[in-house]
Amino acid sequence: MTFASSVRLFQTLVMSFHSAIVIETVEEERVRTLINKAINELQMAVFEWSVSQGLTRSQGNSQHRWTNEYAPPGTQKPQALDQTFEPVDALKHIAELPFQAIYWLKDLGPHLKDDDVVRRQLREVIQQFAQNRSTLVITGHSITLPPDIAQDVVYFDLKLPEPDELYRAISEVVRSLKGRISVEIQPDGIDELVQAMRGMTLQQARKVIAFAALDDGKLTADDVKRVLQRKVQVLHEDGLLDYVPPEMNPAQLGGFNGLKQWLQRARVGFGAQAKAFNLPTPRGILIVGIQGCGKSLAAKTIAREWQMPLLKLDAGRLYDKFIGESEKNFRRAVTLAETMSPAILWIDEIEKSMGQSDSDADGGLSRRLFGYFLTWLQEKSGDVFVVATANDLSRIPPELLRKGRFDEIFFVDLPDEAERAAILQIHLVRRKQDPQRFELAALVQATDGFSGAEIEQVIITSLYRAIYEQRPVDTELIINEVKSTVPLSISRREDLHALRIMAQERFVSVK
Incomplete structure (x- = not known):
């Protein structure tokens, strides 16, 4: 979805009496741009609140500036309305304002956990706005709402910047550094820079471009490598995916001729001719077999041979002690993978994160993650090719082994x-x-x-x-x-024998 499509969807939600919209993001700049573009046609006032700034009336964007009657003459920074710093006071004030407006509440989520008054006041404002077309926009990194409030809100998925936004970010950086750098990059090099920045926030993209240009005083095609190196660090720091660009992937795979031939055929599914015939892109493969026989190396080699970035999903990083957070982490991970498509998503030892358990010690979390994964695998929109590997077949749910879940299931035996x-x-x-x-x-x-x-x-x-x-x-x-x-x-001779018997009946050999 392009940013323009996001603006239209946001406008539709506001006009259709959705009184509370939740956007889980740290990119407040893009939220502000989203709201400002939306109000150009909606003709609504905008108020912003944070615990540090209080409730202020936004000036809007350059095409739609509002007069702030609360600010003293000559004041540039909007002044907070009296006694609106505390969440409950701000919500009471919002309920009394005679405006059809968008009220943007920043980082309200943590204040709802332990304060019954704030929760109740928020619920009353949401019910009131359902009648007058005003809308609350609640933003933050991860927002968990009480069940009695969650049923009255809609979650808005503000995806990471699309290529058009990243291109504008490069242009902004170049303009801001005019006279300090020389631009020595061709249009196709700009396209490579944009592709390299996919998966970053706008702030991260601006910083990495500015650093690359200022380091040697020029913006060149060689800066793509610097952007990729920083992107590896950014995604690792985020903690959900490890990123390996094709340029940094030295993987070599001995043997596996059967798998290599299958992959050569599957690769055409990402081409223009396949899309012209309305063919779906390949979903992915599951590789099962003995430890140390090249399953992980196969995932790396596929990414290198197809010249696609490799995204490794570390299942251990998904799990969170708070209810619902692990599922959110998984959704964030696969959304990021789709943003960076075409890409290879490698899920190593999938049975450890989504496999069958002998107990309910995890509260059914593994089963929920597994169910979400199956749904996403069936309906994913991006060109993301999944390579899942597994060692212990006894812990893999039967649904995952059913034909049609993956394009193919391969068995890796000891090398001949x-x-x-x-x-x-x-x-x-x-x-x-x-x-x-x-x-x-x-x-x-x-x-x-x-x-x-x-x-x-x-x-x-x-x-x-x-x-x-x-x-x-x-x-x-x-x-x-x-x-x-x-x-x-x-x-482990006995385990190997049992695995080979099962593989002969159900799976395709990589040889």
């Missing part, structure tokens, strides 16, 4: 000879070792029954030992490390 040879070469080269110096056939034979992660660890420990003994690493040293390692294929 050809795959082990590819894995050995990848990790030897990565550690600056020439594969030609080793008896690769002997190493392939020795690592029979080893997973890819176990092979990598053998190479690492062999190099550590070579450094300690002040000798070059060779085939014999690696084979000795192999012999001292007990792989999962032996320590």
Whole structure:
């Protein structure tokens, strides 16, 4: 939804007697722009309240300025109405004002938790406004309303800035820095900058562009990399998604030829021809199998091969001690993923966050998250390709394994000879070792029954030992490390056998 569409939707809500609108956001600048654009046609006054500023009458935007009769002559900053700093006093004053207006209440949510009077006064104002077309707009980072109030409000989804807003943000920064920087970027470079900033707030976008331009006195195509680096930090600090742009994704996958062929076919689903035929974009895949055999690496490789950003959803960050917050976190995460589409959303070990539990210790939270995930997977609007991985099939709900939930379900077994040879070469080269110096056939034979992660660890420990003994690493040293390692294929032989039997009947091999 574009920002212009958001303005039209907001106007419709106001005109249809929605007396309270909740917007969960920290971008107060965009809320102010939304309201100011809406009142150009609605011809309504606007009041703003915060606990630090009290209740003031807004000046509106440049095309629709209101006269503030409460401010002394010559005063630029709007003056607060008397005795309106406390929430209950502000709400009482609002109820007495003879205006059809929009009343913007900032960070009111925390005041509703422990104050019965504030809650009651808010409810009465909402009921009063339902008759006269005035509207309360309540904003904040995360707003939890009492049930008796929640049923009378509507939640307005103000998504993160769209490309047109980000383009304007770049233009504003360039104008503000005129004379201090030179602009040496072509139009296609601007498009890349805009794409790199998707998923940021307007304030974050302005700051990162200004920093990139001022650092060397010019705005160039090279600044895209700086924006991406800052974006990685911003999303990590937000705490819900880890972000890896294609330029920073070095993943290499040995084997998995069956999966690679399937992905080559699926990729056309994101193209113009598929859209011309009204074909839905691919939903995603579920990869199940043995630990350490490349499931996570497959997710990274898909993002690199498709040249899409990789967004890792860390399930542990979703959970919150407050009721309802975990579900909100998940909605925020998938909304962010859609904003940054086309993208790969990687949900690692999905059974740990949305799997079946032997008890109700989490109050049914896992089941609720699972239900929301299924609904979103079926109805998602953005070009987000989901790669979910799982180790423990016993904890995966049967509904997730049903055909049609994912485009395909793949099973990852232990690597065969050809795959082990590819894995050995990848990790030897990565550690600056020439594969030609080793008896690769002997190493392939020795690592029979080893997973890819176990092979990598053998190479690492062999190099550590070579450094300690002040000798070059060779085939014999690696084979000795192999012999001292007990792989999962032996320590968990029974589990592996049961998993293979199930996979033969239900899943597609990645080979």
